[in-house]
Amino acid sequence: MIAELSQLSEVAEPTAFHRFLRALDDRRSLLRVYTQNIDALEEKSGLTFGIPAEEIKGTSHRPSKGNAPAASSEVATTDICPQDDSTTSQIPLPLKETPKCIPLHGTLRSMHCMTCGHSCPLRHYINSLVSGVPPPCPQCTALEQTRQLIGKRAHSIGKLRPSIVLYNEDHKDGENVGKVVRKDLLGSSKGKSRTGADLLLVVGTSLRVPGTKRIVREFAKVVRSRHAAMDPSNLLADEPALCTRGLMGPTSPPQPSTERYKEPPVQTIYLNLDFPTPTSQWEGVFDVWIRGDAQAFAGMVHEELEKEKLAKEVGHERKRKRE
Structure with missing residues (x-):
């Protein structure tokens, strides 16, 4: 085999x-x-x-x-x-x-x-x-x-x-894998700030392997904390909003909130045909569940990237003509 x-x-x-x-x-x-x-x-x-x-x-x-x-x-x-x-x-x-x-x-x-x-x-x-x-x-x-x-x-x-690596088997290079994970979780220094992951995209996995589950949870925490550090105040001066942060599962509706917060950007995405089970283990981990095929998703994103590229080229051409 x-x-x-x-x-x-x-x-x-x-x-x-x-x-x-x-x-x-x-x-x-x-x-x-x-x-x-x-x-x-x-x-x-x-x-x-x-x-x-x-x-x-x-x-x-x-x-x-x-x-x-x-x-x-x-x-x-x-x-x-x-x-x-x-x-x-x-x-x-x-x-x-x-x-x-x-x-x-x-x-x-x-x-x-x-x-x-x-x-x-x-x-x-x-x-x-x-x-x-x-x-x-x-x-x-x-x-x-x-x-x-x-x-x-x-x-x-x-x-x-x-x-x-087979099921229930230790990775012989596990220590070196762990060093890369720690490096990415901590980010790197750039001037007075730190750079690192700002979006987590989890694709095509049932999330049943303990090590993978742990990595996903840790990165989800990091991307959220990094956004909070960059934008500590989400308070709006006007009307209250509906809080939809933290996807609890495929059947969990967004919970209304009377607090006045603006909606932060999507930071954790789960892309798969089925949501990982038990769903209770993933409460608050993913902002969005995209229920679909990874290849179809990639094709759609590719189209958007091409549109963006074309728009930039048109913009540059117009600027050149004006000059």
């Missing part, structure tokens, strides 16, 4: 929603994408992709079992694979910039050793996956051959497994 999924993802093309994400990135409006998908189509759309490795100080050395390198194929390593002549590997190098897309559940592009953490492209082991026999780790094999040549006692050779 994994072999078939890997082959299908290799030939698959990015969707309209992937292109929408790329368009946001081109406009410098995209802070980060956290994806639960394992097909890596975000990278095909042109987004930088992967999990940044920890910065390693000092000289490179083979990591211990408890401190294995990131096995994601997105991280720069020297692979020891069947067609390679190399017998040594290096520590993953830290990326200069944090990738735009972070795969929360790994990808179908790589396999890693359960003993030493070494990573290899999954496509080299399709036949082994089809047969159901876990392939031996090429790095462990090479090191064991060296040990035999110098007369040292034999060590066990690790087995490779797909670098995807």
Whole structure:
């Protein structure tokens, strides 16, 4: 099954929603994408992709079992694979910039050793996956051959497994994922203010995975607190308004309020055909539930972006003629 999924993802093309994400990135409006998908189509759309490795100080050395390198194929390593002549590997190098897309559940592009953490492209082991026999780790094999040549006692050779995260399984790169999340939650300093996420868009997920649920809740809190810090006073001088903030669920009507507040901008959006259950867990988390298809949504937004682009071009042309 994994072999078939890997082959299908290799030939698959990015969707309209992937292109929408790329368009946001081109406009410098995209802070980060956290994806639960394992097909890596975000990278095909042109987004930088992967999990940044920890910065390693000092000289490179083979990591211990408890401190294995990131096995994601997105991280720069020297692979020891069947067609390679190399017998040594290096520590993953830290990326200069944090990738735009972070795969929360790994990808179908790589396999890693359960003993030493070494990573290899999954496509080299399709036949082994089809047969159901876990392939031996090429790095462990090479090191064991060296040990035999110098007369040292034999060590066990690790087995490779797909670098995807299964249910109820810890992410082997979870610490590095957590660092990116914390970085995005805190924002970055820019002059006297801090910049960070100002809109949360949650798309196509049932929100049943505990880790993902926690990330969504934390970002929802942050975007709201950031708006409150920038605009602490929502008081209007005139008539009272109907308070509709905080979507409680698909059947929950807006609650009237006699307090005089202006309506703040939408900051948290949930886009999916079905609302996550139980709905009580998501009271006050989302401002808006868009009940629809992600691809249709992306197409509509693309049309609006094109209209905006055309309007700007027309405006510039009129200004040029006046001058």
